[in-house]
Every structure is written in structure tokens, then in C-alpha cells.
Amino acid sequence: MSPQPQAAVGAPLTRVDGRLKVTGQATYAADHHPEGVVHAVVVDSPVARGRITSVDTSAAEAEPGVLRVIHHGNAPTLPYGPNPGSLNLPGARLRVFQDDQVRFHGQPVAVVVATTLESAQHAATLVKFDVTAETPTTDLTDAPAPGTPTTYTRGDAESALQSSPVRLEMTYRPARTHHNAMELHTTVAQWEGDRLTLWDKTQWVQSPRAELAANFGIPAQNIRVISPYVGGAFGNAARAWPHITIAALAARLTGRPVKLTLSREQLYYGVGYRPAYEYRIRLGSDRGGRLTAMTHDLRAETSRYETFAERGVLAPGQMLYTTPHVSQTYRTVPLDVNTPTPMRGPGYSTAAFAIESAMDELAHELGIDPLELRRRNEPETDQAADRPFSTRRLRECYTVGARTFGWSRRNPRPRSxxxxxxxxxxxxxxxxxxxxxxxxxxxxxxxxxGTALVESATSDMGPGTYTSMTQVAADALGLAVRNVTFRLGDTAFPPAPVHGGSLTMASVGSTVQDGCDRLRLQAITLAVEDEDSPLYGADAADVVVRGGRLHLKDTPARGETYRRLLARNDRDSLDALGSYTPAQSRSSMYAYGAVFAEVAVDARLGMVRVRRMLGVFDAGRIISPELADSQAIGAMVGGIGAALLEHTVTDHRDGRIVNADLADYLVPVNADTRDLKALYLDGRDDEANPVGVKGLGEVVLVGVAPAIANAVFHATGRRVRDLPITAESLL
Known part of the structure; x- marks a missing residue:
């Protein structure tokens, strides 16, 4: 087939759903109000570990408008069968109201259902519990790590270290951080007989469907999950959390539709977070800065009832730089906390902070420019996978970034x-x-x-899925963007993977491309076989579509519109189902970037300000420059938070998070961000997927915090190995 003209992909289009969002017409989970809806408020455990000995709900039930107070003493036993659609973490997921055990501070221990939100909120404060409390363990630094660690070995790192001319040893401690998206987690549940409809904040509509089917023992096809708009998530809406089951249970027991919204404070206990780490690195090199060996010893927090481990945290240490000898040990530490979950750049951002800080420390030790040190250790192949890279243009990212940022003007001496x-x-x-x-x-x-509708059960938590898929479909069908509608966020649509891990454009984009190609070929075949068509008898391979008109590539005057073709053939529509299954690759496939930062540190007060930042990325084909900039700049803002502000503080005496709100959990605001810029290398990776993308939403965060930390060292001469970098750590 002749290649289609590309008019939409690569164009700086505004978001197709932008007007709906700024005018308040986009319907988020909490905007759904089924007839007769009532409100549920979760009651949280005030202790982190123990057993509930008694429950007094009399005062709460006496309040006007209260319909039910549900807890472990009166809740029905739920099947909680296996859920193959979950993250499949080792252990057993939290089973709400099924026993008297308290596993973490803030655990849901009851729910109040009332006719108004205010009644439910007040009644929730009247539920009383007697709890036999035990001393919790919530401090990663003081807890043992039992069990067998995950390990990786290449060569003999210990021997190589001992013989290395240069040896360094450092321990980095990135703090626990929470996602804190604007939209609170909300679930609206409505039963009709044995069928359940759920309006939910989720990055994967199949996840709550599978979870509730397993928990209630009903067929998955009896559950419909609807989630057309998500007000940010960054990973914490990728799995089904306990409040979803609570909402469905409350709706079943009351016989009414139920709306349940977690408060801002409850988000710190009710959904996951990026876990805290201790990351110890020992590295060796020759005097020229070429790495000889590196060891990585990691400890990360997890809950006692599930074991959460980040697969991506080990990958950078195995393949980012040429290192003949590598040893890794990764231990999870069970604590009396709720289960962590992926957060933007999961694993990779934690590893990058440690590894990229260590590389900066090595550069300073040797008196080598940090950029030059990385160039000297740039690998030709993936040493861990023993495979070539599909594309790896990291050297070009370094060169473009250094030139644009003005790296050569840098005085290498710290505090100069x-x-x-x-x-x-x-x-x-x-x-x-x-x-x-x-x-x-x-x-x-x-x-x-002449208009088209494309549907897939994917999600859009902010990167612009509606827009990017519309662009791909418009070019594949030869239609103007305004004539294509893309719909998502409904289990009634064809299945799609979780919206995370930078896999949506690669996966859903490829299936949209396939479906639209199939439909366009249908139309072309119909035309060339239709004796009344101007294209009758033409070679289908020579026909392209532009502006809704089919024509010969080299003879544009010979052709006709979709509308005319369908009308003449008495067709109301043409339909196609697109699909995509990743092919096994013989190459190592990654997106890459180089991040540069300039900071100013108040010499007397220790306050840090990011003056400017530049990221240059090798992410394959860029579908939408506008959306790419939104992703990259937003990630820089998030990285500023991780580097300088964000830190979940736990009172280890009782497991309570003391800054569980947006007043005390600090996030970057406009005053913290200025002069942020991103550039993208022109190109594509056709080995990765049919649309040629490598993923952008995750990689743009990964290098931000270490770039800032390295800039802080250069400004002050003081190396801070804990995140966030606070004024106290610089005084």
C-alpha cells in the first residue's frame, strides 16, 4: 500500500478534549449522580497494628439520614477469589471488613452510608472502636529484611573492586513520596440485580472489573466500569484499591447507588505511594574514569500483607554504562504500612538518583567533566541482555543538550x-x-x-490519549482531526492494557493504526471493485486518502469521497477491529534522555531554587509536540518536587503520617518553576512498534532529581545523598 499522507501526526494540535475540561463539561467519577445515590464515608483505623475487640455504632446509626454502618462484625463474608487481572503481588491483598486485624494506620475498618455526604461524614466520627494495639514497625532504617533477596551478578565485582585504582562507597536515601494528583479517588457503584456498574477513577478499567468479579464471586462480564476522564494519577490508579470493594459492598447492602470519595488525607493510606529506599553503591574505576565494577545493595519498604518490588530499579545498574563486573542485591522490608505502588518513572527514577549521583561523585573525585565521564562509559550493546540496542542516541542527547544549555561555560570547581x-x-x-x-x-x-469513531478501553490520566489517538486515526483514515472521535475508558470497548509505563502510545496507538488501516483498505477495495467508481480497476496499492477523499497517489484528480462511495453502495458504515500483539524483539529497547539543571542556593539560608532546566530525549517518533512538552515540563515540575520538597513524614510511634495534606506535604507551585525546556531527537524506532514510538511519559521524570542534586553539589560543594534536599541539609 502507498504510505498515507501525514497531516495530523507531528502537528502542534491543542487537546481535542481541552474545551470540555476548561468549561467543566468533562465528567469525572465524582460527577456521576445516579438517581437515588447515597454517600459513603470510610472510617480509618487510628492505630497501625493490633486487633479490634469491640465496635460501637449506636451513636452513628442514630444520626438522621444514616442507612448503614458496615464493619467486620456485620459484613458478609466475601469470596475474595484469585484475581489474575491484578498486579499479582506475593501475599494476600487487603480484604475489607473480613477480620478484626489492623495492619496499618488508616486501614479502612468501617464505612458509614447516609443520604447526604454531611450526615455520613459526621456519623463516621461517632463510630467507636476498642483496639488492642501492638507496637508497629514503620521505620525502614530500623527494620530487618527477612527472606531471600533478588540478585544479579555479572563477572566478579568484589575482586574487581579490590583491584580498582579508584573506589567509592555511598548510600543514598530517597524518601517515600505520594502521587497527590488533583482528583480525589472516587467510586460510584450501582447494582441492578446481579449486574454492577462502576464509575471510577482508574488508569485501567479492566482492573476494578477483575477485582470486583473476584471479590464478589460474579462473572466479569456482569460488571461495567466507566472512566472517561481522570484528573491525574501518576500510577496510584493503576490497580483496584480497597475503597472500590467498599463502595460496591455498601451499594449491595443498601440497595442504593453509592458514591464514595476518599479525602485528601485518606489518599495517603487508601492508595499506594513510591516506597522509601536505602541504596548503597560501591564503584570502582581506572584513573581515566572507565568503570571497572559496581555493586548495588538496595532495601525498600513494603507492607506485611503484600510484597511490592519495583522491577525497574535494577535495570539501570545492569545496562546503563559499560561495567564489566556488576553485583546487585535487592531486599524488601515488610513494615506495618499499606502497600506501595508504581509512581511515575517507577524504579528507574530511584535508581537514577543513586547511580547518576554516584557518577557525579566519581567525576569530581577524578577531576573529569561529568558529561565526558558518561561518554567514556557509553556501551555499544546491552551487557545485561547481551543484545544490541534498537536505537540508542544518548551521545546525541548529550551533545545537543550541552550545546543548547551552554555546558561548556561551566566552571567545574564547586562553589565557584x-x-x-x-x-x-x-x-x-x-x-x-x-x-x-x-x-x-x-x-x-x-x-x-464521512466521520469516524474509534473506541478502545484505554485511559487518559493527563498525557493526552484522546488527542494522540485521534491524530493517528486521522492520518490512517485520511480524515481531518475534527472528523474523528476517539472514545476510551469503558469496559464495553475493546480491551487495552493499563495506562502506565509509557506503553499506551506504543500499544493502543499501534492497534488504532491497525484498525484504521484495515478500514481504509476496505474502502479502497470497495472503490476499485465498484464499476461506478472513478477508481474502478485501479491498483489498490496506488490509492491514498486525504481529506476524506480516495484518489490515486500520482493522479489526485481521479478519486471520490468516502461519503459518495458509501452512499452509492447503500452502506451506513464500514467497520473494522484493530489489534496489536508485540512481536518478540531481538534488541534492547529503551527511551533515553539527558537532563541539565541550573540551581541557585542562598548562601546564608540554604534555600534552593531551580533557575532553568533542559531535557533532551531520544523517544522515537513524537506524535504530538504539544503533548510531549506537556509531559516533559510536567515531569520536570514533579522532579523538582522529589528533589527539593516532597517527603512523607511518619510518626513511627503509631504509624501516623503527620503531613497527610497539601498544606504540609510540599509540592512545587508556579514560584518554584521557571525556564523549563525539552527537546526531542527527530526519528523513530520501527523495531519497537508500528507507530515508531519508544515512550515518553516516564523517561522525562527519571533524570530530573539527580540533575538537580548534582547542581546543588556544584553550587555549594556539599553532597546531599538524601531526598529531598532541604535547607537544613545545606546549612
Whole structure:
């Protein structure tokens, strides 16, 4: 087939759903109000470990409007069968109201259902519990790590270290951080007989469907999950959390539709978070800065009832730099906390902070430019997988970034540059994230009026799935963007993978491309076989479609529109089902980036300000420059938070999070962000997937925190190995 003209992909289009969002017409989970809806409020455990000995609900039940108070003493036994659609973490997921055990502070121990939200909120404060409390263990630094660790070995790292001319040893401690998206987690549950409809905040509509089917012992096809809009998530809506089961249970027991919204404080206990780590690195090199060996010893927090481990945290240490001898040990530490979950750049961002800080420390030790040190250790192949890279243009990212940022003007001596009371420093770091792909399907329909509808059960938590899929479909069908509608977020649509891990464009984009290609070929075949068509008898391979008109590539005057073709053939529509299944690759596939940062540190007060930041990324084909910038700049803002502000603080006496709100859990605001810029290398990775993308949403965060940390060292001469970097750590 002749290649289709590309008019939408690569164009700087505004979001197709933008007007709906800014005018308040986009319907989020909490915006759904089924007739007769009532409200549920979760009651949380005030202790982190123990057993509930008695429950007094009399005062709560006496309040006007209260319908039910449900807890472990009166809740029905739920099947809680196996859930193959979950994250499949080792252990047993939390089973709400099924026993008297308290596993973490803030655990749901009851739910109040009332006719108004205010009644439910007040009654929830009246539920009383007697609890036999035990001393919790919530501090990663003081807890043992039992069990067998995950390990990786290449060569003989211990011997190589001992014989290395240069040896360094460091321990880095990135703090626990929470996602804190704008939209609170909300679930609206409505039963009709044995069928359940759920309006939910989720990054994967199949996840709550599978979870509730397993928990209630009903067929998955009896459950419909609807989630057309998500107000941010960054990973914490990728799995089904206990409040979803609570909402469905409350709706079943009351016989009414139930709306349950977690409070901002409850988000710190009710959904996951990025776990805290202790990451110890020992590295060796020769005097020229070429790495000889590196060991990585990691400890990360998890809950006692499930074991959460980040697969991506080990990958950078295995393949980012040429290192003949590598040893890794990764231990999870069970604590009396709720279960962690992926957060943007999961695993890779934690590893990058440690590894990229260590590389900066090595550069300083040897007196080598940090950028040059990375160039000297750039591998030709993936040493861990023993495979070539599909594409790896990291050297080009370094070159473009250094030139654009003005890296050559840098005085390498720490604490050498001042601007009045401010110490000025620059730093850089490498970013990477693997190119993930998963099976997906999409349904495509071309109507007789020349407009198209494309549907897939994917999600859009902010990166712009509506827009990017519309762009791919528009070019594949030869239609204007305004004539294509993409719909998502409904289990009634063809299945799609979780919206995370930078795999949506690669997976869903590929299936949209396939479905639209199939439909366009249908239309072309119909035309060339239709004696009344101007294209009758033409070679289908020579026909392209532009602006809704089919024509010969080299003879544009010979052709006709979709509308005319369908009308003449008495067709209301043409339909196709697109599918995508990733092919086994013989190459190592990653997206890469180089992040540069300039900071100013108040010499007297220790306050850090990011003055400017640049990221240059090798992410394959860029479908939408506008959306790419939104992703990259947003990630830089998030990285500023991780580097300088965000830190979940736990009172280890009782397991309570003391800053569980947006007043005390600090996130970047406009005053913290300025002069953020991203560039993207022109190209594509056709080995990765049919649309040529490598994934962008994760990689753009990965290198931000270490670039800032390295810049802070350059400004002050003080190396801070804990995140966030606070004023206290610099005074």
C-alpha cells in the first residue's frame, strides 16, 4: 500500500478534549449522580497494628439520614477469589471488613452510608472502636529484611573492586513520596440485580472489573466500569484499591447507588505511594574514569500483607554504562504500612538518583567533566541482555543538550560561581526507561457522513490519549482531526492494557493504526471493485486518502469521497477491529534522555531554587509536540518536587503520617518553576512498534532529581545523598 499522507501526526494540535475540561463539561467519577445515590464515608483505623475487640455504632446509626454502618462484625463474608487481572503481588491483598486485624494506620475498618455526604461524614466520627494495639514497625532504617533477596551478578565485582585504582562507597536515601494528583479517588457503584456498574477513577478499567468479579464471586462480564476522564494519577490508579470493594459492598447492602470519595488525607493510606529506599553503591574505576565494577545493595519498604518490588530499579545498574563486573542485591522490608505502588518513572527514577549521583561523585573525585565521564562509559550493546540496542542516541542527547544549555561555560570547581547572595551550580544526569508494549484492540467505524469513531478501553490520566489517538486515526483514515472521535475508558470497548509505563502510545496507538488501516483498505477495495467508481480497476496499492477523499497517489484528480462511495453502495458504515500483539524483539529497547539543571542556593539560608532546566530525549517518533512538552515540563515540575520538597513524614510511634495534606506535604507551585525546556531527537524506532514510538511519559521524570542534586553539589560543594534536599541539609 502507498504510505498515507501525514497531516495530523507531528502537528502542534491543542487537546481535542481541552474545551470540555476548561468549561467543566468533562465528567469525572465524582460527577456521576445516579438517581437515588447515597454517600459513603470510610472510617480509618487510628492505630497501625493490633486487633479490634469491640465496635460501637449506636451513636452513628442514630444520626438522621444514616442507612448503614458496615464493619467486620456485620459484613458478609466475601469470596475474595484469585484475581489474575491484578498486579499479582506475593501475599494476600487487603480484604475489607473480613477480620478484626489492623495492619496499618488508616486501614479502612468501617464505612458509614447516609443520604447526604454531611450526615455520613459526621456519623463516621461517632463510630467507636476498642483496639488492642501492638507496637508497629514503620521505620525502614530500623527494620530487618527477612527472606531471600533478588540478585544479579555479572563477572566478579568484589575482586574487581579490590583491584580498582579508584573506589567509592555511598548510600543514598530517597524518601517515600505520594502521587497527590488533583482528583480525589472516587467510586460510584450501582447494582441492578446481579449486574454492577462502576464509575471510577482508574488508569485501567479492566482492573476494578477483575477485582470486583473476584471479590464478589460474579462473572466479569456482569460488571461495567466507566472512566472517561481522570484528573491525574501518576500510577496510584493503576490497580483496584480497597475503597472500590467498599463502595460496591455498601451499594449491595443498601440497595442504593453509592458514591464514595476518599479525602485528601485518606489518599495517603487508601492508595499506594513510591516506597522509601536505602541504596548503597560501591564503584570502582581506572584513573581515566572507565568503570571497572559496581555493586548495588538496595532495601525498600513494603507492607506485611503484600510484597511490592519495583522491577525497574535494577535495570539501570545492569545496562546503563559499560561495567564489566556488576553485583546487585535487592531486599524488601515488610513494615506495618499499606502497600506501595508504581509512581511515575517507577524504579528507574530511584535508581537514577543513586547511580547518576554516584557518577557525579566519581567525576569530581577524578577531576573529569561529568558529561565526558558518561561518554567514556557509553556501551555499544546491552551487557545485561547481551543484545544490541534498537536505537540508542544518548551521545546525541548529550551533545545537543550541552550545546543548547551552554555546558561548556561551566566552571567545574564547586562553589565557584555567585550571583550576590546566591551560589550558582549546574548539574546533569542521564535518563532511561524501557519501551514497554502489550496486546490491545480498537474498534473503528466510518459513518456515511464521512466521520469516524474509534473506541478502545484505554485511559487518559493527563498525557493526552484522546488527542494522540485521534491524530493517528486521522492520518490512517485520511480524515481531518475534527472528523474523528476517539472514545476510551469503558469496559464495553475493546480491551487495552493499563495506562502506565509509557506503553499506551506504543500499544493502543499501534492497534488504532491497525484498525484504521484495515478500514481504509476496505474502502479502497470497495472503490476499485465498484464499476461506478472513478477508481474502478485501479491498483489498490496506488490509492491514498486525504481529506476524506480516495484518489490515486500520482493522479489526485481521479478519486471520490468516502461519503459518495458509501452512499452509492447503500452502506451506513464500514467497520473494522484493530489489534496489536508485540512481536518478540531481538534488541534492547529503551527511551533515553539527558537532563541539565541550573540551581541557585542562598548562601546564608540554604534555600534552593531551580533557575532553568533542559531535557533532551531520544523517544522515537513524537506524535504530538504539544503533548510531549506537556509531559516533559510536567515531569520536570514533579522532579523538582522529589528533589527539593516532597517527603512523607511518619510518626513511627503509631504509624501516623503527620503531613497527610497539601498544606504540609510540599509540592512545587508556579514560584518554584521557571525556564523549563525539552527537546526531542527527530526519528523513530520501527523495531519497537508500528507507530515508531519508544515512550515518553516516564523517561522525562527519571533524570530530573539527580540533575538537580548534582547542581546543588556544584553550587555549594556539599553532597546531599538524601531526598529531598532541604535547607537544613545545606546549612
Amino acid at each position: 560561581t555567585r550571583d550576590g547572595d546566591w551560589l550558582i551550580g549546574t548539574g546533569m544526569a542521564t535518563a532511561l526507561y524501557d519501551t514497554l508494549r502489550a496486546p490491545a484492540q480498537a474498534r473503528v467505524r466510518l459513518d456515511a457522513d
